[in-house]
Amino acid sequence: MITTVNLPQLSRTSKKSSAVNLLVLGFFVLLCCWWGGRQVKSVLTEPQAIVVLGGHEEREHLAAKLAMQHPNIPIWVSSGSPTLYVEKIFRKAGINLNRLHLDYRAKDTVTNFTTLVDELKAKGIENVYLVTSENHMRRSYLVGEIIFGSRNIVTRPVSVKSQTQTESLGKSLRDSVRAIWWLMTGSTGRV
Numbered sequence: 362m363i364t365t366v367n368l369p370q371l372s373r374t375s376k377k378s379s380a381v382n383l384l385v386l387g388f389f390v391l392l393c394c395w396w397g398g399r400q401v402k403s404v405l406t407e408p409q410a411i412v413v414l415g416g417h418e419e420r421e422h423l424a425a426k427l428a429m430q431h432p433n434i435p436i437w438v439s440s441g442s443p444t445l446y447v448e449k450i451f452r453k454a455g456i457n458l459n460r461l462h463l464d465y466r467a468k469d470t471v472t473n474f475t476t477l478v479d480e481l482k483a484k485g486i487e488n489v490y491l492v493t494s495e496n497h498m499r500r501s502y503l504v505g506e507i508i509f510g511s512r513n514i515v516t517r518p519v520s521v522k523s524q525t526q527t528e529s530l531g532k533s534l535r536d537s538v539r540a541i542w543w544l545m546t547g548s549t550g551r552v
Contacts, residue, residue, distance in 0.1 A: 409486045414473045414493040415441025419521045424492045425454035435460050440467040471539045471549045474508035482512040491516040496523040500533040507540035
């Protein structure tokens with residue numbers, strides 16, 4: 362005698378749910394592969410520029426030290442100290458000012474990246490040292506990975522010691538959303 366076992370039928374909702382779960386899983390696998398590839402590229406290739414997020418002169422001093430260790434790469438300072446002061450820091454470190462690019466268009470962390478990304482890409486730069494304060498690095502790195510990453514530019518963080526607490530996760534998420542918004546619309550969402 363043959364026994365028949367009735368298998369439960371998957372409902373239409375259950376099939377849709379499985380498909381959505383598979384799509385979400387696929388998205389995260391692709392995201393992890395992309396991000397992992399960027400990390401490997403960061404380790405295997407030397408940075409071709411130094412990008413300093415202005416705001417504190419300690420960042421510019423650290424960038425000058427880094428520039429001494431890498432005498433052939435250009436330096437971009439985004440909305441840093443006044444021109445004469447920045448030039449004095451780099452001149453005192455023995456850095457040829459022809460390597461120095463001062464850019465004062467940025468008004469915040471997101472625009473530090475959006476104002477420079479296309480210029481760096483046009484110069485063939487695919488890997489940069491990112492110099493900012495330790496407490497600001499998480500937000501800067503996330504925004505940099507989104508904006509610079511959209512042009513296949515890898516960021517290698519270099520932090521200046523900070524006496525203040527790391528910025529809130531909320532600030533990092535807010536600016537990450539603004540960076541994604543910029544990718545979609547060309548607007549930083551800055552009011």
